[in-house]
Amino acid sequence: MFDATELNQKNERVEKLFRAGFGLMTVMLIIPVLIILTTLVVKGGSVVNFDFLFQSPTNGMTAGGIFPALLGTVWLVLVALLISVPLGVAAAVYLSEYAPENWFTRVINLAIINLAGVPSIVHALFGVGAFVLFFGFGTSILAASLTLAIMTLPLIIVATRESLQAVPYAFREACWNMGATRWQTIRRVVLPNAISGILTGVILEVSRTSGETAPIMFTGAAFFLPLLPQSVFDQTMALSLHLFVVSTQVPDMPEAVPYGVALVLICLVLLMNSLSIALRVYLRGRKKW
Amino acid sequence: MNMTKSILMLASAGVLVVACSGGDERQVIQNKGSDTLVNVAQAWAEGYQTVDPNVIVAVSGGGSGTGIAALINGTVDIANASRAMKQKEVDLAKSSGQNPVQHIVGYDALAVFLHKDNPITQMSVEQLAEIYGENGATTTWTDLGVEVPGCQDQQIVVVSRQNNSGTYAYFREAVLGKEREFKLGTRDMHGSKDVVDIVEKTPCAIGYSGLAYANDHVNMACIGGEGDCVNPSVATASDGSYAIARPLFMYTNGEPAGAIKEYMDWIMSDTGQCVILEKGYAPAKSVTCS
Numbered sequence: 001m002f003d004a005t006e007l008n009q010k011n012e013r014v015e016k017l018f019r020a021g022f023g024l025m026t027v028m029l030i031i032p033v034l035i036i037l038t039t040l041v042v043k044g045g046s047v048v049n050f051d052f053l054f055q056s057p058t059n060g061m062t063a064g065g066i067f068p069a070l071l072g073t074v075w076l077v078l079v080a081l082l083i084s085v086p087l088g089v090a091a092a093v094y095l096s097e098y099a100p101e102n103w104f105t106r107v108i109n110l111a112i113i114n115l116a117g118v119p120s121i122v123h124a125l126f127g128v129g130a131f132v133l134f135f136g137f138g139t140s141i142l143a144a145s146l147t148l149a150i151m152t153l154p155l156i157i158v159a160t161r162e163s164l165q166a167v168p169y170a171f172r173e174a175c176w177n178m179g180a181t182r183w184q185t186i187r188r189v190v191l192p193n194a195i196s197g198i199l200t201g202v203i204l205e206v207s208r209t210s211g212e213t214a215p216i217m218f219t220g221a222a223f224f225l226p227l228l229p230q231s232v233f234d235q236t237m238a239l240s241l242h243l244f245v246v247s248t249q250v251p252d253m254p255e256a257v258p259y260g261v262a263l264v265l266i267c268l269v270l271l272m273n274s275l276s277i278a279l280r281v282y283l284r285g286r287k288k289w
Numbered sequence: 290m291n292m293t294k295s296i297l298m299l300a301s302a303g304v305l306v307v308a309c310s311g312g313d314e315r316q317v318i319q320n321k322g323s324d325t326l327v328n329v330a331q332a333w334a335e336g337y338q339t340v341d342p343n344v345i346v347a348v349s350g351g352g353s354g355t356g357i358a359a360l361i362n363g364t365v366d367i368a369n370a371s372r373a374m375k376q377k378e379v380d381l382a383k384s385s386g387q388n389p390v391q392h393i394v395g396y397d398a399l400a401v402f403l404h405k406d407n408p409i410t411q412m413s414v415e416q417l418a419e420i421y422g423e424n425g426a427t428t429t430w431t432d433l434g435v436e437v438p439g440c441q442d443q444q445i446v447v448v449s450r451q452n453n454s455g456t457y458a459y460f461r462e463a464v465l466g467k468e469r470e471f472k473l474g475t476r477d478m479h480g481s482k483d484v485v486d487i488v489e490k491t492p493c494a495i496g497y498s499g500l501a502y503a504n505d506h507v508n509m510a511c512i513g514g515e516g517d518c519v520n521p522s523v524a525t526a527s528d529g530s531y532a533i534a535r536p537l538f539m540y541t542n543g544e545p546a547g548a549i550k551e552y553m554d555w556i557m558s559d560t561g562q563c564v565i566l567e568k569g570y571a572p573a574k575s576v577t578c579s
Contacts (some may be wrong), residue, residue, distance in 0.1 A: 224331040224348040
């Protein structure tokens with residue numbers, strides 16, 4: 001009915017160009033990930049086996065396994081989550097559902113954004129001063145996890161607040177009109193609808209927490225500790241620090257070991273993440289809009 | 290609903306893990322400091338498990354300064370240091386109620402190895418620096434006024450270590466000084482023993498390694514000026530006369546007692562001293578190891 005004018009054709013070309021350009025950028029994002037994973041599997045895959053995962057290191061850490069470090073990382077992440085998730089979700093609920101729109105709330109929001117920008121080594125020094133020395137927890141899982149929790153609080157708060165605000169306001173109004181209190185509305189309507197977004201924050205936190213080295217180096221992680229942690233007041237080995245140690249600190253380390261440790265660390269993060277992703281997909285399927 | 294449930298589940302899992310910690314009499318010794326000593330400290334901690342399983346030694350690195358600072362803060366039982374505490378640090382420790390006691394647990398002594406047929410017996414630190422240092426003038430044995438039988442062209446084969454080795458770092462510090470880099474084109478070996486092995490087989494070679502790796506098939510250079518050079522040995526390392534050696538320290542808070550004393554005694558025993566020898570350092574006393 002209409003013939004394509006020159007302008008139409010030009011637009012079409014530009015459209016194709018941008019589409020291809022953006023597509024290319026997206027593919028380029030994946031390339032480093034693929035290179036990293038292939039390198040780790042090729043160079044480190046040979047050392048990762050059952051004994052490597054479940055034995056203690058021996059012979060100056062050049063042989064044996066990484067079990068104390070693996071278990072230590074799981075401890076650190078779980079304890080950090082136990083501290084930061086309730087705290088962060090509660091803060092986000094207050095900021096999103098209760099807080100009046102005034103200067104004080106704005107200051108708090110600003111503080112959270114700034115907290116997210118503090119370098120991890122500064123958090124580490126804060127952790128040493130506050131938890132190790134002042135509160136007297138010593139170098140322990142508790143001190144390290146508290147430091148990690150403080151560091152990742154902004155992630156949880158921001159993710160939770162945004163997912164709370166994504167719940168349509170009409171849901172709340174409908175609920176209030178039925179005579180529900182604010183807390184009843186939050187608990188029965190807002191939080192269940194926001195849970196997938198909150199879990200996204202948790203996923204981000206798990207990845208960040210398990211990979212951080214600086215905050216735990218001075219607060220709770222040891223170069224070598226032949227003991228498995230038995231309580232939160234114990235020191236522990238951790239995968240991220242162990243990776244640093246085996247790649248730079250130990251002479252005559254077989255080349256495959258650092259790659260193997262890195263591979264295990266990535267797999268551990270992927271495993272923890274896929275658990276929360278599965279939970280998120282399940283919950284999103286029940287979303288009501 | 291779900292949210293409450295999952296939080297409860299997470300919390301109870303955590304409580305369960307924490308509750309699993311049983312009663313026990315184990316004691317943890319905190320040991321922190323020097324990166325030079327950290328691998329020896331790790332080996333001691335690993336070895337001590339079989340001696341007394343109830344005593345756990347937690348080892349951390351970070352450098353001598355880190356260990357000494359932690360001792361001043363009172364957060365470690367034993368601080369490792371590859372240098373002596375400065376008077377200022379001792380004063381600081383005393384003013385915060387600590388009483389640092391110094392123990393020499395071994396020596397970091399490096400021997401310079403030469404082929405059996407190499408006529409050189411004595412070398413000065415300056416000569417070594419010209420062989421090993423960046424832009425160093427010495428490239429042939431002829432430059433040093435000798436002819437090495439079996440070495441074609443008289444070109445010096447410079448054997449060094451990979452750059453993440455503590456031996457590499459200390460040799461650089463002691464011979465080249467902190468600023469100077471190693472010469473390009475050195476053969477970098479991945480083990481103290483490998484250095485001695487290659488020198489044994491290569492007439493043109495010169496290499497450095499822990500004193501402990503000496504054997505009868507290679508020569509060790511006497512270090513210093515002509516006439517007043519010092520042969521490397523545990524004795525010359527410990528009295529400070531040998532140039533490429535430094536003592537390695539452990540500091541305890543007060544005279545060690547209880548489990549810490551037992552651990553320190555074990556470190557100074559033949560078994561403990563053989564561990565440090567095996568790691569390429571000179572022991573604090575002469576020992577015979579299998």
